[in-house]
Amino acid sequence: MKDGIHPEYHEINVIMTDGSAFKTRSTWGKAGDTLRLEIDPKSHPAWTGVHRLVDSGGQLAKFARRFQNTGVKK
DSSP, rough: TTTSSSSEEEEEEOOOOOOOOEEESSSSSSTOOEESSOOOTOOHHHHHHOOOOOSSSSSHHHHHHHHTTTSSOO
């Protein structure tokens, strides 16, 4: 390995969205910094499998309006 080109690898604190915390090693921030996650495996639909369709007049509503007269029941 070349000297001086690699980022510093140090210990940081990670706080999950539910308040649980753990220590890990990372190149993020400085030694002892705290990383607060906005999304984690306990709450994100990609890991939980629970998906919600939230649409306020966006693409889902536009799709429904476009195909409302096709005879397909909801």
